[in-house]
Structure formats: C-alpha cells, structure tokens
Amino acid sequence: MIAEAGLIALWLAAGLALLQFALGAVGLRTDRADFSAAIRPVAVAQGVLVALSFVLLIWLFLRSDLSVSLVAKNSASVKPFLYKFAGTWGNHEGSMLLWVTVMGLAGALIALFERNLKTATLITTLAAQAFISLGFYAFLLVSSNPFERLSPVPAEGQGLNPLLQDPGLAFHPPTLYFGYVGLSVAFSFAVGAMITRDVGPAFAKAMRPWVLGAWIFLTLGITAGSYWAYYELGWGGWWFWDPVENASFMPWLAGTALLHSAIVVEKRNALRVWTVLLAIMTFSLSLLGTFIVRSGLLTSVHSFATDPTRGIAILAILMFFIGGSFALFAWRSSSLTQSGIFAPISREGGLVLNNLFLSAATATVLIGTLYPLAYEAVSGEKISVGPPFFNLTMVPLCIPLLLAMPYGPFLAWKRGDIIGVSQRLLTALGLAIVATFIVYVVSADGPVLAPLGVGLGMWMLVGAISEILWRSKAFQVSFGETLRRLRHLPRSNYGSALGHGGMGVMVLGIVAVTAYGTEEFKEMKPGETIETAGYTMHFKEIRPEKFANYVQDVAIFEVRKGGRLIDEMAPAKRVYPARQFPTTESDIKTYGFSQLYMSLGDVKQDGTAVVRAYWKPYVTLIWYGTIIMFIGGGLSLADRRLRIGVPQKRALKSAAMQPAE
Secondary structure (H helix, E strand, C coil): CHHHHHHHHHHHHHHHHHHHHHHHHHHHHHCCHHHHHHHHHHHHHHHHHHHHHHHHHHHHHHCCCCCEHHHHHHCCCCCCHHHHHHHHHCCHHHHHHHHHHHHHHHHHHHHHHCCCCCHHHHHHHHHHHHHHHHHHHHHHHHHCCCCCECCCCCCCCCCCCHHHCCHHHHCHHHHHHHHHHHHHHHHHHHHHHHHHCCCCHHHHHHHHHHHHHHHHHHHHHHHHHHHHHHHHCCCCCCCCCCHHHHHHHHHHHHHHHHHHHHHHHHHHCCCHHHHHHHHHHHHHHHHHHHHHHHHCCCCCCCCCCCCHHHHHHHHHHHHHHHHHHHHHHHHHHHHCCCCCCCCCCCHHHHHHHHHHHHHHHHHHHHHHHHHHHHHHHHHCCCCCCCHHHHHHHHHHHHHHHHHHHHHHHHCCCCCCCHHHHHHHCHHHHHHHHHHHHHHHHHCCCCCCCHHHHHHHHHHHHHHHHHHHHHHCCCCCCCHHHHHHHHHHCCHHHHHHHHHHHHHHHHHHHHHHHHHHCEEEEEEECCCCEEEECCEEEEEEEEEEEECCCCEEEEEEEEEEECCEEEEEECCEEEEECCCCEEEEECEEEEECCEEEEEEEEEECCCCCEEEEEEEECCCHHHHHHHHHHHHHHHHHHHCHHHCCCCCHHHHHHHHHHCCCC
16 A cells, blocks of 8 residues: 555645645735745645655665566665665656655745745745646656556566666765756746846845755766766766766756856846846756656666656656746846946956856757757757867866956955956966976876866865965964954855865866876786786686676786785676676776776686776866865855845844954
8 A cells, every 4th residue: 555655645745736836826916815824834745745755655665565567677676775775766757756856845945944035926936836846746647657556466576777776876866856956946936036026135045045055966966976987887987978967067057157146146136137047047957957868869878767758748848847937037037127237357247257158168068968969850860979079169168267266256346356366366376387387397298288287276276275365364464363264254255165176176187087097908818917007907817706686707806016916906797687787897996096997898708808997097086076066065055144044133133243245
C-alpha cells in the first residue's frame, strides 16, 4: 500500500497546487482578505504532501519493492544501500518527482517566512509558483507515474544504470535541482512583481537570497558533476562542452548575472526591467536544460533516462511557461519605469559590464548547444559543435570580465574613481606581473599565452584579498584596529571576496592543466612500463575480481619516480551482468595539488590492454576554486541583511544601526 499512498499524496499535492493558484488569482482580482490569508497554509500543505510522496518513493527503493515498475527497472536487491537511496532520482520519473518536490517545498518556505513583500505581490508569487508546479504535476500523473505497479513481479530488478552507480549520484542531481528550483522562485517573484507593478528594492531584496541560494547549489552541483565525470568516464577531462554540461552551465551564467543585477535594483532601484527579464531567461534556461537532458535529441555521454516521447511533453511545458512569461513581460515592461542615474565608472556601471559579458557568454553557449539540432532539422545532416568552438568564442568573452572583476568591489555607487581604485590594486598588479614572469622563465618551452593566464589568476586572487585588506584599513590603522574591523565586516564582504578569489584559483588550475598536462597511451602486457612527466608505471598483472553486482579486471601498476617505488595504482574495467554494461574505473593519485591519472581499456584474452596515463598539474585547483566560491556564497547568504523572513521592524532597526556605505 506504500505505492498507493505515495500516489494519493501526489494527487492531493496537485489538487492543493490548483487550489493555491485559484486562491491567488481570485484573491488578487477580488482583493478578498480571506483568500489571501488562506494561500499560505495551502502552500505549506502542498509542500508537505509532495515531500511525503517523495519520501514514500525513497522507501520503496530502500526495501526493493519490485512490484513497482520504477523500482524493478532501476534497482536490485543486491545493490548497496547508497545506490538504492540515490537510485530514487537516477531515472526519469524519480528525478521529475524530486523536481516538483523541491518546488513544493520552496513554495512552502516562501509562505512561511517571506514578510517583506506587499501582500498582493506575495500571493501572486505563490500563485505563479503553484502554476509552474501544476505543469509538472500533470506531466508526472499523466505520463510519468513513479508509483505504477508491475505484474507479474520479477524475481530480481534490472539494476541501476552502471554509470550512475557512484556516490556522485547522491550529490550531483539533487544539488542541481535545488539550484534550478531556486531559479523558479526568482521567476515566480518576477511574475508576481510584474503583475502587481511592484518591481523595486523590496522585490529585489526578497528575490536575491533565492537567487544566491540557487547559485550556490548550481556551483556545487556543477563541481560535483565535473569531478564525477572526470574520474568515472576514464577520459581524463574535467569539462568537454557536452550538451548536458552546457545545460547546467547556462543557468549558472545567467544566474550569476541575475544575482549582480538584483543588487543594483536593491541598492539603487535601477536596472529593474533588465533584472525581471534576466529572472525569466534564467529559469527558462533551466527548463531548456531539462528538455535537453530528457528528450534524447542531443547526444551526450552524461544523459540518462532519455525518452523522446516524454521529451515532447517537456517541450510543450517549456514553450507554455517561457512563451507566457515573455508575453507578460512585453505587456508590463513599459510600466516599469527606470530610475537611479549613474556614471559609467561606478559600482552600477561595473555590474552592468558584468551582465553584458555574462549574457554574451550565455548566448554563445546556447547557440553552440542548439545549433546542431537546428542544422539537422534544416538539412537532415548531423553535426557536432565541440570544444574548439566554445574555447575560441568563450575565452575572448571571459578575459575582459575576469580582468575587470577586482575593480567592482572598490568602486563607489553612482560615481567611482577609476584612478583611485587602480592605485589600491597596484599590489595585485605587481604580484600578477611577477607570477607571469616566473612562469615564463620556468616553462620557456610551454605555450606562450599560459604565463599570462597564470598572471590573470593571480590578479583575481590577490585582488580579492586586497578588497578585504582595504575594507579593514590594513596598514593604515593599528593592528588591533584592523582586527576589530575584520571581525565586524559583514559576511557578504567576505563572501564576495571568496567568490572572486575562488574564481582566480580555478583559473590557475585551468591554465596549468590545459597548458602543462601530459598524456601517454600504450597497448601493454604485464611486465611492460609506461612513462609520463617523470613517473614510471610498471604493469605487474591483471587481477579478475567478482562482486555482488559486477565483475572487473583490475590492472596492478607499480609507480616509481627517480627509480624509487612511491605508490601502486589499480585502474579497472568493470562489467555489470544485469545490463551487460561495461564501465571504466580510473585510478587517481594526488600529489600536492596535482594528480597522476590512469585508465584501462578493454582487456584481451592474452592480458593485453590499452593503458592511458595522464599527468594533471594543479588540476585540483579547479575544484578547490569552486569550493571556495561555494563557501563564499554560503557566507553571503548567512549575512543577516539577506536573511529571509526577518520581520520588517527588526530589519529597519538593523538597517538604522548599520554605518552608511
């Protein structure tokens, strides 16, 4: 009866979503206070019921209830507990239920804690959130029922897709979905504010924590997905400009632009039309990414649970919401008058520049991702757009943005002093030049532009540190006074510095591994050796192993450097009998910030196998940089000035006690 209870909870949640939308629509039109008051508890009840439905689906997977079709197709009784749990969303129906669950819970949180918006704007926002959820409820209940029974009940399940049998499944999809749904809340805020003509600082203040939270989870999700693909696929790459990778990267780029433009609306009541448009575009890109992943129209090594038929249903949902929101924007945008005049050289001007480059980068990725699909529709021929296109177009867009990044926090609102800011950044510039020169001398045989890339990373990293030192008046006042100022700096200042500094660390890792990484591959038999970057790997033996749900051939290598044994590596080729699906299990050893990476091809009868060995200098800085950015986002979100649901009187009192910026 657990499956039936889950389905009933899902139907009830869908009914409450319909009621929530109706209460918002009627309450707004008739201005009835009872309708407006009722929408909050309905939103909370909807979130609770859809969460209950998802918890029951998890329970079905954990107990391996093979009478449920979804469990039988995506699980097995011999599977480890973690994969039974994470396998709940490692399929089409489960992942869609996770999506609508997070949307329902987000609506419940808005209803419980949001107190800064006008009542009319709040109920319109909740109605918009419910309306979006209704589309996905209908999709689940009509074409993707996760609780469908199976008869006869099989003796054993088919098991989870072998590529997904990894701890990364427990973190990567949920964090991405949390990010996508955070953007849906920003979309709902934008729709609500447009309908009530309430686009202003209060709207931006209410929306910004949700955008920041979405950005944090997208950053973590993309990082987890990048590292998962890096070690699981055996390719040795951390990013491939794959359509599914791009599907998460585009909302991240647009969300970064939205986060910065919302600051301008909140602080200066400017860029209101642009911010609303960005909110619509950002969530639209999230929906587009869902369509790309689920439709199967674009080939990807990352896609799973693709279904072209249901992909068309997602396309219909996408077109309805995107088309409707843009129509609303066209209708209401003329009433959103602009205000807040500012000079080009100012904090606002810097944020506008940020938005221009991020929007251009988003458009570039969008065109490169969808162009093969459009070309095939017109010509009938299949083509692919790969890393050469994206690298050639994205690098010129990113370099000016990254060069300008350290300037932004130093600029004053309304009118800035570019000469004064440049003087404060002289130390960062000097250290960047020194780093460029050192790398150029040490790696004279390397790529010519690589030292400049290292200098750019140092410029951003030291520039972020300079911001904190400047705000604390380090070297201008006593050491004790500097410490006092550091203790009392708002968390958002630390968050901003960590976000920008983390980007600098990531740039250092990208440049190092791209310019100075090495790769060797060789068909080998036991007893032979392969070398890369001063490391010698001696092939000892092939060792067959058998486990509950897979078998594998493990190649044992002794790793030597300078003739001294320093490690042992064991890459493997694995096969899952339930699906007859092979996977490559790489082995990675980390030395400092660099990694030695080995992967194994198919093993022949005589023990011969193709072996790939990579040296990845400073590759871990890529993921450390994104983790620093994640921590920075968390610190900013923890700033009490951004805290959701602070009562208005308390917020005003707190603002009065803050020193003027």
